[in-house]
Amino acid sequence: MFYVPDGTDRAGYYECEDCGERFLDVRIAPAIVCPYCGEIPDMEIGPDEEMPETKESARLIHMVEGEDVEKYDTLLSLAITGGDYSWI
Numbered sequence: 001m002f003y004v005p006d007g008t009d010r011a012g013y014y015e016c017e018d019c020g021e022r023f024l025d026v027r028i029a030p031a032i033v034c035p036y037c038g039e040i041p042d043m044e045i046g047p048d049e050e051m052p053e054t055k056e057s058a059r060l061i062h063m064v065e066g067e068d069v070e071k072y073d074t075l076l077s078l079a080i081t082g083g084d085y086s087w088i
């Protein structure tokens, strides 16, 4: 497993609107901060300062469950190394 831990039985399949990256994440939400181009909020910021804005540019395309998680993980990992995306 490349994107999610072994034994994960439910994951979200996301595509980033900004960088086009496709990936799996164990977080399930309509949109999440892209781990490739999104900014991670600085948690050490003082209480008087405004929270930095994070852009949730990675949109959930659909959920994958059960054996599909491993299948998607494998196929996405292969895509990174030069495979094509036409399987999706």
Ligand SMILES: [Zn+2]
Residues within 6 Å of the ligand: 016, 017, 018, 019, 020, 021, 034, 035, 036, 037, 038, 057
């Ligand atoms: Zn991105």
